[in-house]
Amino acid sequence: MSEVSAPVMFIGHGSPRWALSPGAAAARLQEYSVYFTQVKALLVISPHWITRGMQLTASPQPETIHDFGGFDEALYQLQYPVAGDPGLAGHIQTVLQDQGVAVSLNQQRGLDHGTWVPLLHMLPEHKIPVLQLSIDAGSTPESLVALGGALKSLRSEGVAIIASGSLTHNLYHMGDEQGSPLDYVVRFQSWARAQVIERNISALSQPHLESDDFAQAHPSAEHYLPLLIAMGASRESDQLSVLDSPVLYRALSMESYGWS
Template identity: 80%
Template sequence: MFIGHGSPRWALSPGEAAARLVEYRPLFDNVKALLVISPHWITRGMRLTVSSKPETIHDFGGFEQALYQLQYPVAGDPELARHIQSVLQDNGLDVALDEKRGLDHGVWVPLLHMLPEHSIPVIQLSLDAASTPESLIALGEKLKCLRNEGVAIIASGSLTHNLYHMGEERAAPLDYVERFQNWAREQVVERNIVTLSQPHIESDDFATAHPSAEHYLPLLIAMGASHATDQLSVLESPILYQALSMESYGWN
């Protein structure tokens, strides 16, 4: 999946975007673990959480106190984390294990809605600061084999993420936000992976939609981890705060 995780406050205001994720719950009945990538954990080189009880990280500020009380008490899976490390290393990618890191809001906020029972173990993989679009697509392709082992690959981010343009939660979306969301959807549906890897060239709205690219980049991992024969689901959701696309995609 690629999940638009929106603002941390989405945890308190589920709305239609969360309802769309709920539709996906049955697809996780036979999933044994989740591997989630979030733009809120960027490291030098890749790292994997290996804690058996990852903490819920409240990596934000300025919100109402109720948000900081929320927990997502899910288990980790150290044995699986070591296996994923081996899979990546066998494919020429170095990845270190991190025993202390928990799960940031790019992971637990959408899972709070989609899998509220927190019954499926979660491992988080960091984004390498030195990644390129090409290396992220290749990473997804190397992770693809884990799907056959019952591991769901979830890339969390946002199709649009210009915090300078945020307004009221339910205000009308800005024109460029709708245009870029529609452009991205068209490329995903048509599997134009090369086009998606160079949005700064292919879309006039990319620079405005993403002053920095880290929330867009997880989409490339999801595309790499998907098969051309997968059934694609477009989880259309409202644009919130005028500038945050909540659209998500699933491949199964």
């Protein structure tokens, strides 16, 4: 058992191009990496792996998946050669199943860009084993908060929980990388931050009712939903860190949160 509880994070992972253009968002992650000195493994949830029924990677050497197209060739050469942990995968499966959460092990699946791009910046030495958990296509906001709660005990075993997504994610509105953020992006990011600070999980679970900007910020909700897992896995006693970063491409919030 770890003497210090492993952290929980929600990371705004932006565009795949972020891997080649670190900037302020990467600097914030690097600053937060000090909380990972005693972490024995990372469990990451990304909106780029949605399955029918939850799955968990169980490969000893998960591949770096370049799950995107039309970008600079240099991006496809990047690798995050990290170890997996099949034994820990089996343990996590048992922990979840003991709480009524079904999950199957996947020995072939690697790590998509929602996982490896932020880790490339935050933990570039890739010394900590990484497992990735899929999002069940049938999930509800309530079940995602509950999933976070089911994962919470792993923190006491040294397993950090990282939910990767984006507070705003409207690809139709993307512009210049350093362009001025759109008004609704600023408003929704501010609204979400306020709810996170207040631990208003009820409001965060129904943003379509609580914020007039949610529909524009998220034409589809998959990049927002990981935030609910992070909220469920965090504790009221945790210290919250807001990793504020400039909005990129006018529409992609890069704000991240850490609980430690």
